[in-house]
Amino acid sequence: MDIFVTGGAGFIGGHLAESFAAAGHDVTVLDNYEPYYDLGIKEHNVEAVEAAATDSDGSCEIVDGSVTDADLLTSLTNQTDVIYHQAAQAGVRKSVEEPDKVNEFNVTGTVNVLEAARTNDVDRVVYASSSSVYGKPEYLPYDEAHPNEPVSPYGVSKLSAEHYMRVYNEVYGLPTVSLRYFTVYGPRMRPNMAISNFVSRCMRGEPPVIYGDGEQTRDFTYIADVVDANHRLLTDDSADGEVMNIGSTDNIDIETLAEVVRDEIDPDLPLEYTEARDGDAEHTHADISKANELIGYEPSRDIREGVGEFIDWYETNREWYEPLVVNS
Template identity: 40%
Template sequence: MARALVTGAAGFIGSHLVDALLADGHAVLGVDCFNDNYAAEDKRANLAGANDHDAFELLTGDLVDLDAHRLVEQSDVIFHLAGEPGVRGSWGKRFDRYTHHNVGATQHLLEAMADAGDGKRFVYASSSSVYGDALTLPTREDATPRPLSPYGVTKLAAEHLCVLYGEEQDVNTVALRFFSVYGPRQRPDMAFRRFCEAIVGGRPIEVFGDGRQSRDFTYVADIVAATLAAGFADTPPGRVYNLGGGGSVSVNRALETLAALAGRPLDVRHGERQEGDVADTGADTARARAELGWTPATPLRDGLAAELDWVRERAVPFPRMRSLSAS
């Protein structure tokens, strides 16, 4: 069994990865700085299951300030998911946060990896945002990246660092381009979380633009399965993989599915298209299928049903107490 380091352990994807590693019998050291993008109590709740495991330890702090050598020395495989994640918020003054958490933190870890020598694996959570408005859909890994947001630029810079340290410093890196991930614990700024909360709260849904933009939405359990596969696969240093859900779906189409799940028409309002938002994403996943032996398995309808259920459960945390006080 491996000793795994998971950065961004308290976040949406990181916490699911921690749960999966523990379920597989690995020891996990999680690191998270509990940034203020959303409530720290939500992040603590993400780790509720992990905290029950003796094989789980949590270190709270910013990676840039921590002793990366120590973290790396005590780990066999490093899953680097910590990052500043929002596409649309990456313009203006907030850009500092993106360079610090996406580029600086990654370089800090890679330096420690280079000093640590052989036998360790480094998995980096890259992003479909590196492609920007891709010229060909679905897009292959060898397409020229042209990010459309400052966020995408920093994710690409960090990915290039992974490739560089892989090729020049013999660090055993792999970069995974996640495509719009969704499911329970999704970040509160993301589309499906906002749509589900609006449905449950009886509020209108705001779509940015005409809703014809499409994404290769990927269910979080599928992302976790591929991330685990990449962590233990024997691929050449610096390899890059697309991880997409199996097909592009427009926001309007996803809303039709949500309306069917909700059992009623939705009150959808259209606002401005957001700067940095690409028109379409689509992952060619042939490389991940062939080299990681991975296939996305969750249809959008099932994944959306799971996220809607999770949002409903959160909205009524103590149903028994409520019904008692109401009687």
């Protein structure tokens, strides 16, 4: 199949593109190499995609461009079967600083992707949404019927894009699926994430630093499970027109997460605390029963198993990855 991945040099997009290329598909990656974090990690993501294509019957084309370029999107997707729309201006705190930029990439960019898909009669568009659309919890775990009250411009942009996905399905008959990811982590993850920072500091003999009191909770989802959910949607139309949570087996408070990382690496290290960051949700926890019912999604790792695998990967790739975390 011909697969188009926006944001395909990023963390999730890179893993998707790599996995599709490894499976023998023809993959086109679009990324504008936005320097939200050190571009060295995007270079490694692209190398992984290219290596997967070389080792299989698949192919890959890497295009430096943006979802804000509607004409480029239309020309690149004229033979595409499925679009995996991962491109976005990431970062809750970044969105607080530059809400207009977040709207341009996350909302207008999504409309451009949908228009290209409609014009070229693409079979399906799978959209990377976020648990940030929920915001203030009325109950946990979040199911897809939970009210949406995002607490950051980033969350608002993701929710707006979801509505466009739904409308294009209902009005134009374009098959679309929105996946609400819950804090995805794993090899080649963004270097400014909590887990990568905790691991990096502990590896260097420094205490992990917790923003706030550590009582905030997160549902952390291993990257392999996200890849699995997306692969199921390559040919399965059971979730067309739907929004689904993609989360893990349970949630964990940040203090306990820091302790899990610390105990794996150096149990003698203390924990450090600093001021909480603006725009961060207090709690996230996914009810994944809908994704299980519609596409058979089941997470394969709990947080302790996933953290252990990430630490192993970190040690193997420490030479190039650690400087990116330290400087993030």
